[in-house]
Amino acid sequence: MKFLVVEDDLKTRDFLTKGLVEQGYFVDAAANGADAMGFLALNKYDLIILDVMMPVRDGWWTLSELRRNKCETPVIMLTARESVESRVQGLTLGADDYLVKPFAFSELMARIKAIMRRSGQIKPEVLQIEDLELDPRRHEVKRGADKIELTAKEFLLLELLLRHNGEVLSRTFISEQVWDVRFDTDSNVVDVNIRRLRAKVDDPYPRKLIHTIRGRGYAVR
Amino acid sequence: MKFLVVEDDLKTRDFLTKGLVEQGYFVDAAANGADAMGFLALNKYDLIILDVMMPVRDGWWTLSELRRNKCETPVIMLTARESVESRVQGLTLGADDYLVKPFAFSELMARIKAIMRRSGQIKPEVLQIEDLELDPRRHEVKRGADKIELTAKEFLLLELLLRHNGEVLSRTFISEQVWDVRFDTDSNVVDVNIRRLRAKVDDPYPRKLIHTIRGRGYAVR
């Protein structure tokens, strides 16, 4: 699940980013509409959180630009205060929801959950393949009866693999989802972290679940 | 199952009533504390949903009046965002759970379910995990046979953790719930208070209950 936060105010941006990361989402953050479009050109996001009031390219500009490019990603707008006109404008431009600042983080989460439910992306309680289970909510991984301790990155990586059960995920795709855009060709982070994951998840067990598809990437089956 | 909703704002009252009726509950609705006492004299309820901020007889008054009359019915308080300090008051007065406005209806339902599950019927509510017990009504904490003295903040923190038994609570969520702090990323209050809590609750015992989930937050297990 990857989000884009577009917000000029540093403090709010940090607040949003940190909170979402703590929830286990991948987050990119842009400071204005122009930067946002840059990110959008490079990545696919599941949700965009968009501040209306920004100095250079504001939220309205970004939103209409987005929809003009046939981008269907859900958008939650952040507005400074409640006003009917902006609400109407937002709706006609294609925003999915609103939040009036200041808001509690749990409010935002509620909206996010609502949108995900609407678009049928609701997280299953627990991801599973054979005797391997991953519980995103409790942040727990088990293989059979054994509890497995994973680090943050390992957990995200495994979660990604399990969410795409059976599919082959290319390194490029993985690094886009789990790491920032800046990493691209010259790094073997994915390989190394797959190694670390295997050490905990596969090595101690006879049945291997993480497979290498040479020249393509990795997959769980 | 019969509920009493006490809420002065018409819109919120209707929202709650309608929602609960749709869930198949019987609902009475009162606009202030005085009316509420009237309903309570006439009926027995399984649960009371009580707004703190009301013009005439507010939630505190109603709650203490209730408990003074030896009424053991579980109470969910609805608090405005600013009123964290008053939560301490709520605890001493004997509220069973809290919900900070605005909230999603599903949140309310979750709390209701939790309360009903916990209390089975009208048991005195005690939050418990292994040999650690917390009694919100009495404002008491015990580990095994040992009584543990907690400060107000420590108590709120432990209560929050116990109410979300097993779940990972992010710092953002915790600081929002316990401190009403929003948009503040650079403080370590949560960490420090977890420390203080651990010193009293975990340090003297071999079995640790408060766990750190790196990069995500804390959880009791």
Add this chain to the structure above:
DNA sequence: GCACAGTTGTAATCTCTTTGTCATCAAATG
């Protein structure tokens, strides 16, 4: 009003884990 004890948040420091990089080794490919 004053001294004292207890509570709390901030901030500085310490400690240990995590994580990306790189060098090297092994295996597949052709």
Add this chain to the structure above:
DNA sequence: CATTTGATGACAAAGAGATTACAACTGTGC
């Protein structure tokens, strides 16, 4: 074989959390 691709192990920097110290504040008893 030679070459490419992936696996593995070591390492150091960054990061996250733990812990301690301290000062502001609160309330209580005298």
